[in-house]
Amino acid sequence: MMTFAILKTDSLARLGRFELPHGVVHTPCFMPVGTQGSVKTLTPAEVAETGAEIIVCNTYHLYLRPGHRRVQAAGGLSKFMGWNRPILTDSGGFQVYSLAALTRVTDDGAEFQSHIDGSRHLFTPELVVEIQEALGSDIAMCLDECPPYPVNRPVAEAAVARTSLWADRCGAARQPGTNLFGIVQGATYPDLREQSAKSLTKLDLPGYAIGGLCLGEPSEVTYDMVARVAALLPTDRPRYLMGAGYPEDIIAAVRLGVDMFDCVLPTRNGRTGTAFISEGRVAIRNSRHADDQGALDPACDCYTCRSFSRAYLRHLFVVGEALGPKLLTLHNVWFFQRLMSGIRTAIEQGGFESWSSEFLSRYRPGAEPAGQENDR
Amino acid sequence: MMTFAILKTDSLARLGRFELPHGVVHTPCFMPVGTQGSVKTLTPAEVAETGAEIIVCNTYHLYLRPGHRRVQAAGGLSKFMGWNRPILTDSGGFQVYSLAALTRVTDDGAEFQSHIDGSRHLFTPELVVEIQEALGSDIAMCLDECPPYPVNRPVAEAAVARTSLWADRCGAARQPGTNLFGIVQGATYPDLREQSAKSLTKLDLPGYAIGGLCLGEPSEVTYDMVARVAALLPTDRPRYLMGAGYPEDIIAAVRLGVDMFDCVLPTRNGRTGTAFISEGRVAIRNSRHADDQGALDPACDCYTCRSFSRAYLRHLFVVGEALGPKLLTLHNVWFFQRLMSGIRTAIEQGGFESWSSEFLSRYRPGAEPAGQENDR
Numbered sequence: 007m008m009t010f011a012i013l014k015t016d017s018l019a020r021l022g023r024f025e026l027p028h029g030v031v032h033t034p035c036f037m038p039v040g041t042q043g044s045v046k047t048l049t050p051a052e053v054a055e056t057g058a059e060i061i062v063c064n065t066y067h068l069y070l071r072p073g074h075r076r077v078q079a080a081g082g083l084s085k086f087m088g089w090n091r092p093i094l095t096d097s098g099g100f101q102v103y104s105l106a107a108l109t110r111v112t113d114d115g116a117e118f119q120s121h122i123d124g125s126r127h128l129f130t131p132e133l134v135v136e137i138q139e140a141l142g143s144d145i146a147m148c149l150d151e152c153p154p155y156p157v158n159r160p161v162a163e164a165a166v167a168r169t170s171l172w173a174d175r176c177g178a179a180r181q182p183g184t185n186l187f188g189i190v191q192g193a194t195y196p197d198l199r200e201q202s203a204k205s206l207t208k209l210d211l212p213g214y215a216i217g218g219l220c221l222g223e224p225s226e227v228t229y230d231m232v233a234r235v236a237a238l239l240p241t242d243r244p245r246y247l248m249g250a251g252y253p254e255d256i257i258a259a260v261r262l263g264v265d266m267f268d269c270v271l272p273t274r275n276g277r278t279g280t281a282f283i284s285e286g287r288v289a290i291r292n293s294r295h296a297d298d299q300g301a302l303d304p305a306c307d308c309y310t311c312r313s314f315s316r317a318y319l320r321h322l323f324v325v326g327e328a329l330g331p332k333l334l335t336l337h338n339v340w341f342f343q344r345l346m347s348g349i350r351t352a353i354e355q356g357g358f359e360s361w362s363s364e365f366l367s368r369y370r371p372g373a374e375p376a377g378q379e380n381d382r
Numbered sequence: 383m384m385t386f387a388i389l390k391t392d393s394l395a396r397l398g399r400f401e402l403p404h405g406v407v408h409t410p411c412f413m414p415v416g417t418q419g420s421v422k423t424l425t426p427a428e429v430a431e432t433g434a435e436i437i438v439c440n441t442y443h444l445y446l447r448p449g450h451r452r453v454q455a456a457g458g459l460s461k462f463m464g465w466n467r468p469i470l471t472d473s474g475g476f477q478v479y480s481l482a483a484l485t486r487v488t489d490d491g492a493e494f495q496s497h498i499d500g501s502r503h504l505f506t507p508e509l510v511v512e513i514q515e516a517l518g519s520d521i522a523m524c525l526d527e528c529p530p531y532p533v534n535r536p537v538a539e540a541a542v543a544r545t546s547l548w549a550d551r552c553g554a555a556r557q558p559g560t561n562l563f564g565i566v567q568g569a570t571y572p573d574l575r576e577q578s579a580k581s582l583t584k585l586d587l588p589g590y591a592i593g594g595l596c597l598g599e600p601s602e603v604t605y606d607m608v609a610r611v612a613a614l615l616p617t618d619r620p621r622y623l624m625g626a627g628y629p630e631d632i633i634a635a636v637r638l639g640v641d642m643f644d645c646v647l648p649t650r651n652g653r654t655g656t657a658f659i660s661e662g663r664v665a666i667r668n669s670r671h672a673d674d675q676g677a678l679d680p681a682c683d684c685y686t687c688r689s690f691s692r693a694y695l696r697h698l699f700v701v702g703e704a705l706g707p708k709l710l711t712l713h714n715v716w717f718f719q720r721l722m723s724g725i726r727t728a729i730e731q732g733g734f735e736s737w738s739s740e741f742l743s744r745y746r747p748g749a750e751p752a753g754q755e756n757d758r
Binding site for chain 2 (some may be wrong): 046079299318
């Protein structure tokens with residue numbers, strides 16, 4: 007049960023609005039990642055304060071701990087974690103391939119051993135839908151096969167075929183009211199991407215994701231694949247580019263008609279001491295911040311930037327205080343939400359191109375601060 | 383520069399009010415510990431929301447990192463850490479003895495090697511005052527010699543003598559306006575405690591602490607020492623029992639006329655998964671909480687208890703999410719502030735004895751939850 011409406015377009019860029027069981031989401035949106043039922047270091051109230059309207063959690067992790075039946079008994083994931091807003095759950099396919107010890111993949115499903123205790127499990131398309139329904143996800147994802155980059159053509163072909171087969175079974179298994187998204191695969195082969203998109207759209211699903219990108223391939227390749235796939239997806243359904251997190255990639259994909267994004271970048275980089283600011287990236291441990299009484303990002307009005315100096319933030323990281331990773335995470339999640347609201351406003355005003363040129367003229371993707379990394 | 387007024391007494395228990403450079407503090411008070419310039423896992427805004435009006439930071443740690451001159455250049459510690467309220471700094475004497483590699487103690491001072499990089503330093507009474515003045519502490523503590531428990535009489539005697547000598551030098555070194563507290567030592571020897579108290583009160587300092595207790599000695603011994611010392615301290619000066627943190631110890635010491643407390647208990651136990659609640663202590667990892675949809679403490683209105691179930695809090699600890707330690711720390715600090723406000727209200731109403739009987743009839747100091755600790 008969901009509605010998705012395109013409110014405005016600006017060339018291919020789209021301004022949209024979801025109504026989901028747990029609330030409204032404005033697109034283009036960036037979904038912070040809360041893998042295990044927590045956006046790392048942040049309270050749900052803090053996540054909401056950043057402006058985030060939807061987060062991504064993970065089926066694989068929550069199935070293992072605390073278990074989907076336990077979450078269901080608690081009233082569903084959104085209530086369990088005190089978020090009380092929309093949640094998209096990834097199917098766990100990616101984690102089965104990347105994190106667990108994968109023992110066997112057949113058309114039946116993916117057999118794996120838990121990365122926690124080595125216990126054996128089988129993810130079938132049907133089970134993955136059942137788990138996400140028990141979690142009460144606002145948006146559930148089909149089980150897919152996501153090959154690494156680079157991958158040879160026969161493997162990519164097989165993954166496309168299996169992903170289609172599994173999507174069909176996921177669609178058949180779902181309860182009425184489950185908002186199930188398909189995932190387009192095809193690695194970096196244009197014809198396989200097109201084949202996957204055409205096959206999945208036949209299932210008439212409420213939304214489509216583009217998976218298997220942002221895995222290390224050149225940006226031009228990413229954008230080329232996104233452009234080809236987006237052109238084949240129905241214009242009235244949301245489009246979700248999985249794993250895209252760099253601001254320049256998000257802007258490029260919005261330009262190609264993508265509506266939804268998720269990435270661990272703001273949270274993971276925040277924890278390890280890298281902040282995203284208007285001019286690029288800041289490595290807060292750098293000794294050049296030791297006596298800097300200025301804000302992390304003077305253009306930002308998040309709690310971190312309003313309340314603390316770079317000197318203090320650096321101190322927290324240097325001495326290993328948990329508050330440091332938390333304050334940088336909060337800022338980064340805020341930064342990405344501000345980016346998305348900037349994008350939405352620009353589309354609404356029909357000025358996305360000039361807005362993004364202006365943003366990118368200030369923001370230097372590769373810009374890490376000068377000077378030696380220095381922990382003393 | 384401070385004023386301290388006793389507003390009300392109830393037998394020996396005292397209701398008081400500080401005016402300090404960074405704000406007002408109501409006593410009896412519990413000071414959360416922010417050793418390195420951060421109450422671990424909490425933002426200053428969260429610490430303030432618990433009702434805490436003053437925190438304790440540490441001279442030893444801040445001298446080593448980021449350095450007191452750096453903090454001074456940033457406008458003082460309270461501003462540097464975004465707290466903007468009163469701070470008491472411990473002298474670092476305790477840390478030099480317990481944490482650093484102590485190389486030599488003479489009447490001149492304590493020579494030690496940093497626990498971080500092995501660098502050599504000498505803490506003299508004069509330097510310790512100078513550091514605390516640079517930090518801009520609302521209350522500075524004298525350098526003292528704090529022997530462990532148990533300790534033989536000659537060592538305890540020498541520590542009393544040196545503590546007096548150093549207090550004298552701290553007093554002479556301080557700038558006008560520095561609120562310097564003396565620290566009574568004497569281990570568990572009644573006559574040495576009395577000798578130390580008499581010697582220090584001759585210095586006419588604005589406040590006095592009782593150090594060298596809560597180090598593992600029986601509670602009856604602690605209370606006996608506190609009673610003897612408190613009887614000798616001037617009634618118009620604040621009294622601070624260093625390191626006392628168990629609710630039953632705080633209540634016992636308030637009954638003996640103590641005004642100020644600090645301890646790592648709420649923060650450290652919160653990080654490791656133990657919560658203080660109205661009935662005693664809860665080990666949140668225990669499997670009996672796995673499906674408990676109730677609040678950690680139904681009688682508590684902190685953010686943690688208002689927003690999350692025991693089942694979710696347990697999940698966070700079991701999977702190792704940073705939000706777990708933070709939410710339990712927040713609750714524990716809140717619990718201790720609620721304890722202190724209960725104590726203050728009871729004294730104000732002249733009902734401290736009945737209030738504390740009632741509190742202690744519910745609260746079981748030793749009560750850990752039944753059942754096996756179970757992380758699965």
